Amino acid sequence: MVEINRDRFMVISKKDMAERKWNQLDFIIVSGDAYIDHPSFGTAVIARVLEDAGYKVGIIAQPDWHDLKDFKKLGRPRYGFLVTAGNMDSMVNHYSVNKHRRSYDNYSPGGQSGLRPDRATIVYCNRIREAYGDIAIIIGGIEASLRRFAYYDYWDDSVRRSILFDSRADLLVYGMGETQILKIAENLEAGIDIQYVNYLPGTAYVADDLENMADYQLLPSYEEVRKNKKQYAYAYKLEYLEQDPIRGKILVQQHNDKYLLQNPPVKPLSQEKLDHVYSLPYQRDYHPIYEKEGGVPAIKEVKFSLISSRGCFGACSFCAITFHQGKMMAARSKESLLEEAKTIIAMDDFKGYIHDVGGPTANFRKPSCSKQLSQGLCKNKECIFPEACSQLEVDHSEYFDILREIRGLPGVKKVFVRSGIRYDYLLEDKSSHGYLKELAQNHVSGQLKVAPEHVSERVLKYMGKPSIDVFDKFRKKFYQINRQIDKEQYLIPYFISSHPGSTLEDAVKLAEYLRDIDHHPEQVQDFYPTPGTKSTAMYYSGYDPDSMEEIYTAKSSQAKKMQRALLQYHKKRNHKLVRKALKMAGRRDLIGFHKKALVPPVDK
Incomplete structure (x- = not known):
């Protein structure tokens, strides 16, 4: 040993x-x-x-x-x-x-x-x-x-x-x-x-043959998905549907004369095992050999943070977590998190601030429903999209109890929540007003980052995100509560430009929405096609894997620049491109000096 x-x-x-x-x-x-x-x-x-x-x-x-x-x-x-x-x-x-x-x-x-x-x-x-x-x-x-x-x-x-x-x-x-x-x-x-x-x-x-193999799902081959974009989208659909540790099948994809075989996903760690993993003797820092270079920057974001959970049943199309960590939740116990918090507090450079307590989605800690523990997740249905499933079990009590206990530890000045909050899930909780008030009162550092991502219902459908009406409901509640507690705090909504399915007209809708809520994003994320996501399958193939219907995607440099510029129409450097986009979209009514205008006719 x-x-x-x-x-x-x-x-x-x-x-x-x-x-x-x-x-x-x-x-x-x-x-x-x-x-x-x-x-x-x-x-x-x-x-x-x-x-x-x-x-x-x-x-x-x-x-x-x-x-x-x-x-x-x-x-x-x-x-x-x-x-x-x-x-x-x-x-x-x-x-x-x-x-x-x-x-x-x-x-x-x-x-x-x-x-x-x-x-x-x-x-x-x-x-x-x-x-x-x-x-x-x-x-x-x-x-x-x-x-x-x-x-x-x-x-x-x-x-x-x-x-x-x-x-x-x-x-x-x-x-x-x-x-x-x-x-x-x-x-x-x-x-x-x-x-x-x-x-x-x-x-x-990789296997040479499929002898002795039974009960597997055959995918379109490498050669087929390389030549036929519709087959690529279909292959992704089959891959996605079988990513379940209980009901998932072995997946087989032929590559020339050999076969790729994927066994079903592993079950998430039990709470006891997950606690044990986080109790191991990590030094919680970069190795001293890097001191002469000033260390490794990545430690700064996580050194005083706690990972409370793994997995995400949110199923956003552009996110790879579903394909990597899976939809089933695994969460650490309160006792484990408190022990790690005490370890952080004892560190010489701790200043009293726990930067985050969360995971892929901070307020997901339990399975979305008890049925999945024995039968797996539903094959053709998402837990909270396009709306919450009738079987969804919503409970924030444990998470906020953990936050209370950590912020009550001697030496802790503030506990922030910086990882993603699913506001649609929070609003499903009957006690959402109280929890949102507690979040605003104790766990927001002036700004709460949330991710509505778009406003067009069509684009939101492709993204796997809730209606913008849900975000508006959350936004109004957040600001109402901050007025009640006499705090000046802001929501920082994230939006993606050029996501598959987003036309120029959709981008204009988003620009109008930003105008109406008086939000001027300094940073905008263009859609980035990375392996393993549904959105990337849409981007490459031109098909929605769910419906197998064709969808538009902005791929040319000009088309992507125009959608991005519309999200930052307030910047003078973008005015010329925004005017061009508005003309192409048939929205000259948004050019002028009136209250609804996005840009002036001419820059001085």
Whole structure:
């Protein structure tokens, strides 16, 4: 068994191994991120979970992929390599929606860019193969998870085959990987070859044939989805419908003469197991080797924050959480969160502010209904879209009880909620007024960020978001309550431009809405097509996977610029483009000096 010292980081060098008197590691994790030993980072979580189970684990963070030396610096592991691009997809990390190279990397020391390759998972795996040949390679993390099937690659503007083929990895772990990685480790320790570790939920692999396979869902092949966009949309629909740990089937997608097989998702961790994962001896900071560069910026957002839950049944079309973490909720106990809060309070640089208590959606903590625990989630129905299901169980009492207890701890001045709040879910609660008042009184730092995303009912349908009337109801309540408690606080609504289904006319509607609520966004997010989302399937294919009906998508640079400019019509630099857009949309009535006008006829 590995002796765990609660006051040290994981192994990153031969020197660290020597101090522990280790001659060989069991597993080596290769990551595209700098090493931050905090439970917000997947590398740290998987490393600590394996260490806790008695395995010797080392981390190679941001290796120089031009040279095999970095991949050999910890020697050959006994069981294999675990490879991840990091907390972000490496292409999203590197490129803006306009495909311009970013100059800053939040997950690298000093914010330096260029310390990981494009498509890091593929590059790292191929370098490991060069260094060690036939050694077990398991890939995971967001990049691998969302590229497990044939997928549209925005940066190549083409459909690529499953990442398992290009990486030449033996096994892919998708979703949250603690359960899978422990089972994989047990199998390898027992002497079972990695090629036979192909039965675990939450994993995918490549097979030569389908012998002895039964009760599986065959998807359109890689060749079919590459040639036929309608087949691509249909394949996504089938993939999405089977992402359920209870009723989901094995999914099979042929790639030339081989087959990609995805086992059904793994069940979420129980509360007891999830609590245990967060109780492991994380150092809650970046490794000291990065001190000379000023540390790693990504720690700042999470160092004094608490992750209270995983999963999301909101099912926004543009979000990958459903395809990665899943719709079923897993939540930590109040006791676990209070213990971690006390750990944060004891830190030397804690100033009294807990920055967040949340997850993908802060106010989701329990399953959307009890039926799903035995039967799985409904196959053809969403929990809160287009409106709340009659079986939806809404209860915020536990979440707000946790917030109260944390803010009552000695040394805590304020507890903020900065992760997403689903206002439609909050409004479904009979006690919503009281909870919103408590939120405004105690947990908002002057601004509450929410995400209506659009105003057009058609676009909202494609987004999987509630009617704008629901947001208006929430907005009015929020400001009414702030007047009552004599606080000047603001809602900061997020909107997406150029989402699939959004026409120029829809963008004009959104601009008019922003005018009417007197909101002038400084930042606007253009829709970014990333692997694994329904919206990306719409963007590439031109079809809505649900209805298989054709939809319009703004793809040209000019069309996207006009939709974006309309959201920021108040900026003088956009006036010329807004005038052009309004003329094209047949809305010259919005050009002028009257109260309803968006832009003047001519700029002085």
